[in-house]
Amino acid sequence: MPRFHVTWGTGTGVVEPFVRHALQAAAAGRLTIHHRHRVDELVVTEGAVTGVRGTVLGPDDAARGVSSHREAVGEFELSAQAVVVTSGGIGANHDLVRRFWPERLGKAPGFLVTGVPAHVDGRMLEISERAGARLVNRDRMWHYTEGLRNWDPVWPGHGIRILPGPSSMWFDALGRRLPAPCLPGYDTLGTLRHLRTDPDIAGYDHSWFVLTQQIVEKEFALSGSEQNPDITANDRKAFLRERLLGKGAPAPVAAFVEKGADFAVAPILDELVAKMNAMTDEPLLDAAALRHQIEARDLQIANPYSKDAQVQGIRNSRRYLGDRLGRTATPHRILDPAAGPLIAVKLNILTRKTLGGIQTDLDSRVLSADGSPVPGLYAAGEVAGFGGGGMHGYNALEGTFLGGCLFSGRKAGRAAAASTA
Ligand SMILES: Cc1cc2nc3c(=O)[nH]c(=O)nc-3n(C[C@H](O)[C@H](O)[C@H](O)COP(=O)(O)OP(=O)(O)OC[C@H]3O[C@@H](n4cnc5c(N)ncnc54)[C@H](O)[C@@H]3O)c2cc1C
Structure with missing residues (x-):
């Protein structure tokens, strides 16, 4: 089959049905959305991740994709029985890209253009590592x-x-x-x-x-x-x-x-x-x-x-x-x-895609250095190398990235929900 395809509606069209469901859930009181809340730390209680802590950023009406200001106006802490990290890759952080640039791809470029928005900064990777997550395959990138x-x-x-x-x-x-x-x-x-x-x-x-x-x-x-x-x-x-x-x-x-x-x-x-x-x-x-x-x-x-x-x-x-x-x-x-x-x-x-990241099992449960799940912590999407910590291996095919985001997200959601049943 032809390898390349574009969805009607492009990225906004892909996201639209999920946004619609999320807004319906919010209207029904089943979901609270905290815009402008930047997570700086995962809260760990007796070895389990029990919430997130971070900075409330001031209001900003920047258009979609435009980097918004980072001015702090407060702090926040939220607790939950499960935390799912879905913070994306590292492509906007050229220092990280160069640090993990693989030898097999030769010399890291001095000049790069940035193919992802500024929020794709890779910050949550080390924040998750500090809470016990194992980071793998960091040299895999696309x-x-x-x-x-x-x-x-x-x-x-x-x-x-x-x-x-x-x-x-x-x-x-x-x-x-x-x-x-x-x-x-x-x-x-x-x-x-x-x-x-x-x-x-x-x-x-x-x-x-x-x-x-x-x-x-x-x-x-x-x-x-x-x-x-x-x-x-x-x-x-x-x-x-x-x-x-x-x-x-x-x-x-x-x-x-x-x-x-x-x-x-x-x-x-x-x-x-x-x-x-x-x-x-x-x-x-x-x-x-x-x-x-x-x-x-x-x-x-x-x-x-x-x-x-x-x-x-x-x-x-x-x-x-x-x-x-x-x-x-x-x-x-x-x-x-x-x-x-x-x-x-x-x-x-x-720069575009990050093929490695947080290692998880098949239920998107985050794994620790010894291979056991970190209680309460899940990861999905690009931060988890599109699933598992690098489901593509060293290479990938065009158009196969969002599929990994959706699939690993579904696995994380179902597993997190089942963990409370
Ligand atoms: C121009 C472009 C074209 C692409 N085309 C394709 C394509 O055709 N096919 C395909 O399969 N893939 C494509 N991709 C890749 C795909 O869009 C991404 O891999 C995918 O969107 C990643 O989804 P994600 O939910 O894991 O992360 P993201 O979409 O990056 O979302 C991460 C979210 O986490 C938030 N966040 C990050 N850190 C924090 C923090 N500390 N606290 C709070 N929130 C935080 C961010 O603000 C962001 O909202 C394209 C990407 C780009 C940029």
Whole structure:
């Protein structure tokens, strides 16, 4: 089946049924929601977790995703027969990301863009550890190699991930085409490993897409609910208008091409490479070397039995009707002026998912260092490595993260409820 999918309503649509149930429970007096209450400590009584303690933060009407102020206006303590930690991963805390960056992914990047809101700070991990939780698999993480600096940031250092179709050519910081299978949309961690372990390029934190206007129009999608207003609003007519029938790139993509700090546009390659070189501290790219590689690839477009792995991938993708209609540009030469202008995109490494965390059993009960459950404590979602402390192993598949959050959350809720029965 196609690996990539987007839900109608995006993230807000996924959350909506749960919010509805929660608000109904709150209206019926079965649930109390404590907004602006930051947990700083888990209360442990005779070896069991019996509640939470923390800081009440002052009111803030920041929009969704925008970091709110941290000004304390009070303290609080709540007790309960069960505490479920669901505080998310570590992606907004670059120090933590670098501290646990695995050797197998090479050198940790000096510059990262942040693919998650500021609250994904990893603070609850050590707070849980102090209450007896065992933290495992902290070196497992999932970051993207196609991050853009957001020209209109929602949170600090906000990076947007390109969800690329198969046709952009991918070059390293020195202008060498990435080897297969490091192709757009193929193997995220494999590409990250390549970029961070090759000694010639591991000192650089960026790579490049080179493509055409035709490719950007058909193949660039951007991750994030605010980048997909038609899908977020469940507006199927706007979706058809913008993405299938419309002329040009979807408006959020066009805005990035025009305003994004990581985009360069030029009618001819020499001019494009000059602009690309101006976007880095030192000029690393040679226009003639880039031209040689692009022409070699372009020749393969005319070859019906091409051995170029990317050209094969483009043709393969077009065998699936959905991708042919909405996701993969008609194969063309990158240097064909009719497909232009040429576009270069400087790609940064974008933090996203934390694949390890609090270890739990199959009921989402938090385990201690000796493997026994910590009484009263449960953990679910990304803070528990999407379940158990790392249910994905070292790798994962696109779109399999929320499933782990929902499933481990359900297990935690049921087990916590059963513990009082
Ligand atoms: C732009 C983007 C796109 C994504 N796309 C996909 C996708 O297509 N498919 C997919 O499967 N996954 C996707 N993910 C990942 C997925 O959204 C997250 O893994 C998931 O939302 C994590 O859920 P969670 O409930 O565990 O944590 P979060 O959603 O991070 O929620 C944690 C909550 O805990 C609160 N919190 C944290 N610390 C404290 C504290 N000390 N006291 C009180 N509250 C605290 C936070 O404020 C927050 O409300 C995406 C993520 C992003 C950012």
